[in-house]
Amino acid sequence: MTMTDAPTATSVIGQRLLRKEDPVLLTGEAVFANDMKVPGALHMAVLRSPYASATIVSIDTSAAAAMPGVRAVYTGADLAEQWAAPMPCAWAVTEDMLNPPHHPIAIDAVHYVGDGVAVVLADSDAIAHDAIEAIDVEYDSREPIIDLDDALSDRVLVHPDLGTNSSYTWNLLIEETDGAVQKAFDEAAYTVSERYVQQRLIPMAMEPRAVVSIPQPFGGDLTLYTSTQIPHVLKVMIAVTLGVPEHQLRVIAPAVGGGFGSKLDVYAEELLCVALSRKHGVPVRWNETRSENTVATIQGRGQIQHMELAADADGKLTAMRVRLTADMGAYMQLITPGIPLLGAFLYAGVYDLPKAYDFSCTGVFTNLTPTDAYRGAGRPEATYAIERAMDALAAVVGLDPLEFRRRNFIRKEQFPYEACTGLTYDSGDHDAAATIAADMIDYAGVRARQAEQNVDGATKRLGLGVSTYFEMCGLAPSRVLASLNYSAGGWEAATVRILPTSKVQVVTGTSPHGQGHETSWSMIVADKLGIDPADVDVLHSDTTIAPLGMDTYGSRSLPVGGVAVGMACDKVIDKAKQIAAHQMEANVDDLEFTGGVFRVAGSPDKEMPLAAIAFEAFTAHNLPDGLEPNLEAQVTYDPPNFSWPFGTHMCLVEVDIETGAIEVLQYVAVDDCGNQVNPMIVEGQVHGGVVQGLAQALFEGADHDADGNLRTSTLADYLVPAASDVPSITTGRSVTPSPTNPLGVKGVGEAGTIGAAPAVMNAIVDALSGLGVHDVSMPASPNTVWNAIHAAQSTTSPNGGPQ
Amino acid sequence: MIPAAFDYVRAESAEEAISLIGQHGDEAKFIAGGHSLLPMMKLRLAQPSVLIDIGRLSDLSYIRDGGDHIAIGAMTRHMDVETSDLLEQHVPLLAHAAGHVGDPQVRHRGTIGGSIAHADPASDLPATTLALGATYIAQGPNGTREIAASDFYQTFFESALNADEVLTEIRVPKMNGAGWSFQKFNRRAQDWAIVGVAAWRNGDQAGVGLVNMGATPVLATSVAAAIAGGASVAEAAEQAAADADPQADLNASVEYRQHLARVLTRRALETASA
Numbered sequence A: 001m002t003m004t005d006a007p008t009a010t011s012v013i014g015q016r017l018l019r020k021e022d023p024v025l026l027t028g029e030a031v032f033a034n035d036m037k038v039p040g041a042l043h044m045a046v047l048r049s050p051y052a053s054a055t056i057v058s059i060d061t062s063a064a065a066a067m068p069g070v071r072a073v074y075t076g077a078d079l080a081e082q083w084a085a086p087m088p089c090a091w092a093v094t095e096d097m098l099n100p101p102h103h104p105i106a107i108d109a110v111h112y113v114g115d116g117v118a119v120v121l122a123d124s125d126a127i128a129h130d131a132i133e134a135i136d137v138e139y140d141s142r143e144p145i146i147d148l149d150d151a152l153s154d155r156v157l158v159h160p161d162l163g164t165n166s167s168y169t170w171n172l173l174i175e176e177t178d179g180a181v182q183k184a185f186d187e188a189a190y191t192v193s194e195r196y197v198q199q200r201l202i203p204m205a206m207e208p209r210a211v212v213s214i215p216q217p218f219g220g221d222l223t224l225y226t227s228t229q230i231p232h233v234l235k236v237m238i239a240v241t242l243g244v245p246e247h248q249l250r251v252i253a254p255a256v257g258g259g260f261g262s263k264l265d266v267y268a269e270e271l272l273c274v275a276l277s278r279k280h281g282v283p284v285r286w287n288e289t290r291s292e293n294t295v296a297t298i299q300g301r302g303q304i305q306h307m308e309l310a311a312d313a314d315g316k317l318t319a320m321r322v323r324l325t326a327d328m329g330a331y332m333q334l335i336t337p338g339i340p341l342l343g344a345f346l347y348a349g350v351y352d353l354p355k356a357y358d359f360s361c362t363g364v365f366t367n368l369t370p371t372d373a374y375r376g377a378g379r380p381e382a383t384y385a386i387e388r389a390m391d392a393l394a395a396v397v398g399l400d401p402l403e404f405r406r407r408n409f410i411r412k413e414q415f416p417y418e419a420c421t422g423l424t425y426d427s428g429d430h431d432a433a434a435t436i437a438a439d440m441i442d443y444a445g446v447r448a449r450q451a452e453q454n455v456d457g458a459t460k461r462l463g464l465g466v467s468t469y470f471e472m473c474g475l476a477p478s479r480v481l482a483s484l485n486y487s488a489g490g491w492e493a494a495t496v497r498i499l500p501t502s503k504v505q506v507v508t509g510t511s512p513h514g515q516g517h518e519t520s521w522s523m524i525v526a527d528k529l530g531i532d533p534a535d536v537d538v539l540h541s542d543t544t545i546a547p548l549g550m551d552t553y554g555s556r557s558l559p560v561g562g563v564a565v566g567m568a569c570d571k572v573i574d575k576a577k578q579i580a581a582h583q584m585e586a587n588v589d590d591l592e593f594t595g596g597v598f599r600v601a602g603s604p605d606k607e608m609p610l611a612a613i614a615f616e617a618f619t620a621h622n623l624p625d626g627l628e629p630n631l632e633a634q635v636t637y638d639p640p641n642f643s644w645p646f647g648t649h650m651c652l653v654e655v656d657i658e659t660g661a662i663e664v665l666q667y668v669a670v671d672d673c674g675n676q677v678n679p680m681i682v683e684g685q686v687h688g689g690v691v692q693g694l695a696q697a698l699f700e701g702a703d704h705d706a707d708g709n710l711r712t713s714t715l716a717d718y719l720v721p722a723a724s725d726v727p728s729i730t731t732g733r734s735v736t737p738s739p740t741n742p743l744g745v746k747g748v749g750e751a752g753t754i755g756a757a758p759a760v761m762n763a764i765v766d767a768l769s770g771l772g773v774h775d776v777s778m779p780a781s782p783n784t785v786w787n788a789i790h791a792a793q794s795t796t797s798p799n800g801g802p803q
Numbered sequence B: 001m002i003p004a005a006f007d008y009v010r011a012e013s014a015e016e017a018i019s020l021i022g023q024h025g026d027e028a029k030f031i032a033g034g035h036s037l038l039p040m041m042k043l044r045l046a047q048p049s050v051l052i053d054i055g056r057l058s059d060l061s062y063i064r065d066g067g068d069h070i071a072i073g074a075m076t077r078h079m080d081v082e083t084s085d086l087l088e089q090h091v092p093l094l095a096h097a098a099g100h101v102g103d104p105q106v107r108h109r110g111t112i113g114g115s116i117a118h119a120d121p122a123s124d125l126p127a128t129t130l131a132l133g134a135t136y137i138a139q140g141p142n143g144t145r146e147i148a149a150s151d152f153y154q155t156f157f158e159s160a161l162n163a164d165e166v167l168t169e170i171r172v173p174k175m176n177g178a179g180w181s182f183q184k185f186n187r188r189a190q191d192w193a194i195v196g197v198a199a200w201r202n203g204d205q206a207g208v209g210l211v212n213m214g215a216t217p218v219l220a221t222s223v224a225a226a227i228a229g230g231a232s233v234a235e236a237a238e239q240a241a242a243d244a245d246p247q248a249d250l251n252a253s254v255e256y257r258q259h260l261a262r263v264l265t266r267r268a269l270e271t272a273s274a
């Protein structure tokens, strides 16, 4: 193992080990689904609807079917019999939630641009793509509904049979006494009422999706390779939707080039490939093109948020009202309806809010690509709303935004803190994180520079933005998920197996796709067993090799799956200890295990290394009575609480008020994810996360025209920032170990994204506040910023000061 | 993102390219660097049935001193334009603008001839060569002709070049020490300009070319006229959108484009006048 730093601790934990998984990725040797050579496979292409809302009048497939190399062409009607159940939605958030049947391929009507209407199987991808162009579909198109407020009005219905576009309304009203919220607003010294729009985002994983379904020649078994985050969940869902016996299915996620939530789903093309490969008895594969990915893979966010805050004369929060309208898109995908509710518990952020919280969310159908989880899923939205609104309220109260936050922080001594929502925040120290961030960016110094620079007539204005966050992640515990009507659990499984030659195999139910679990899990095992991380192999993402698992999303892998690995190590050590005690003729309780060696307390000459015990366990020649051979232990861990990382981000921008151009001068991220297994990996997650949050603030937005056509369907139009477009990010940390799990760890996969967008937007608004600008919508393109300045100037006094 | 099927032939000389396009007619297209054509083919916005590859015509890749002008072969890559000492010395505005095209990958493949023949009003080099008063040389079945940059651009992706002509050379007058500036305004470093301004000034003479301000690259003659008439830079820059007819797109409204043209022109002329 190579190290990039001198070790900071004697333990492996906390070292900056380079990632085991990188050499194959960097040399191009990693095998992604579309790299697989599969002789005899048929290539599938999907014809997609150009209309956002239409009835299918007729489909003529004859010309396509007659093309050389085309093996079959199917319409939705042809395949209707294939589906044992509609596509799954695992989160019916209310008893009466409306969820129209959704089939992998439209049967008689299409509901968004990109909805599949026919599929071709051909000898090559190119032939399949040529053939779909030869399919002639007659549509009877209808007016689509694109705008969320318009959809709420039910003026036009996405699914006429439902009678409404509103799928559900989910409420969470927490009041000490009836009417507490209204009373607090009535008595408040200060209030704000803000409206924010979370634009739709395209997750844009570097690898689009790819699927290869391979039926075995005899016996009915089938192996599915797919670019997914959730091989385990997918296996169950395929069994249910296709009626395939689950024990005959093997799902493998090979190298997966990013997901960000977009591959936390059960997709039409996966079901189509499985169904058609079974029907034809040959492998069927599909490879998503980049532009196809922008409409056929889920999009993220898509919410209108109304935030109302009340504060007393000291500037202490007294009540909060949240109203959300959430864009479901045309159908419910796997957890579409639940995404906004993942944020429902976090709108109070890191603040001490009394029992006066009124939250309500309405999920609405539109004629657009379905939405679903996207990095942070519900929590970036919540953090954005509260952090923007806190700035607005600070301005009303007349306090510096950081000072205003400090007055409202949940204090260190309040932890564990029972939030008004009933959840328990296990640990935190917001003042400390904020102070570290303020020192790193030189908060007072920046404020002074700002006062000097942002004078009347100045073209370039400085803005400093603060955002603090609490994240509810680690998606677990199962019982809490059940109370939210989520239909799966939140446990994770791990097996630790010491081989006869003392190398170690770890089997994990997490399904890494860029997060570095192979490295981190090896470090946890190496630390526990006193061995070299290079001697650990981590097996994952194959439902036959790792049959138990709940996969990777929601920053859950380390605080649930990694903890399970640590616990399995403990179990193995316990068993090895019995063998060691037996062989050294000592009492088990007198044995110590350090640095990979068992020693008998008080008898320095008596010791046995784990390696020797591994071999003894394998030969089984001399084991204690009743003890089974081999050193292997399995753990399924269902944590008692979520994981609660937190932090403070600060951002310094300079806005050119003539052009609206924004330059991010400095970005500081202080994240507290408890104990850090590998700080380099933590920083990598924070960097990527911050860039994605900053991208929502400044660059990205899925833009649809009034007909529902995506106008940002290529990477020339959908502005994913590149390295040259983002600032150098300075990371800092505080370490508040989680008391919930034995490793003291918390998730960090989404933290950066959660902190970044509000920090950037608060900075922009701060820069422009002298011009009377109160809000800028995302993404803050130069044109948008320029418009905001103009709108404000036309209502402010000529000297540029707010009225 | 998979192009329709096409045939491919490689031309060994400009003459051969012309005769090949004569044989294949309307359905054929030249391909140089491919960095404008291939993306359109992948999106199936262009579906030529034959590609005639002129990318290896190395005798069209050169940068030479032509006395009062610099002559640039059409197949010269953006990277070679960017790093040419000769251009740096005599036409620094063009070398600098070439360094703003796309990203390094694009600059290593894309050609100046392809960029001009493609006649994309959002591209950097058409407006820059227009501002500099360049002349383009076209070779067809009936010989060679010169086309002034100001006569070349007709509308979106359409130029005075006939389908059977190859653009062979770009002649750019030497700048003779004029001050200059290239202002490219975009959201990401690799992107096309939302608005771009290529400007030079020598005393009361000035040239201003606008990128992405209409159906063609725009020569802002009103600005040059104002400078010639003794207007201040700020006054002249107010005329920047006068000759343009910009469109709205995802990045900019019409008003914002006009505003940017004025601001960027002022900034460019301030630099060019310093």
Ligand SMILES: Cc1cc2nc3c(=O)[nH]c(=O)nc-3n(C[C@H](O)[C@H](O)[C@H](O)COP(=O)(O)OP(=O)(O)OC[C@H]3O[C@@H](n4cnc5c(N)ncnc54)[C@H](O)[C@@H]3O)c2cc1C
Pocket (backbone or CB within 6 Å): B029, B030, B031, B032, B033, B034, B035, B036, B037, B038, B039, B054, B074, B075, B100, B101, B102, B103, B106, B109, B110, B111, B112, B113, B114, B115, B116, B117, B118, B122, B123, B124, B125, B161, B165, B166, B167, B168, B190, B191, B192, B193
């Ligand atoms: C990601 C990306 C970013 C880019 N960013 C920018 C940018 O910021 N600014 C910018 O200006 N450009 C940009 N470009 C375009 C780039 O500069 C292209 O290389 C250039 O526009 C076309 O040159 P080419 O040699 O690639 O032409 P090709 O794509 O090969 O051809 C373009 C067209 O011109 C015709 N043609 C080519 N050469 C000749 C010739 N000698 N005679 C007659 N006809 C000819 C072809 O038939 C075709 O119709 C970008 C391209 C990409 C892919």
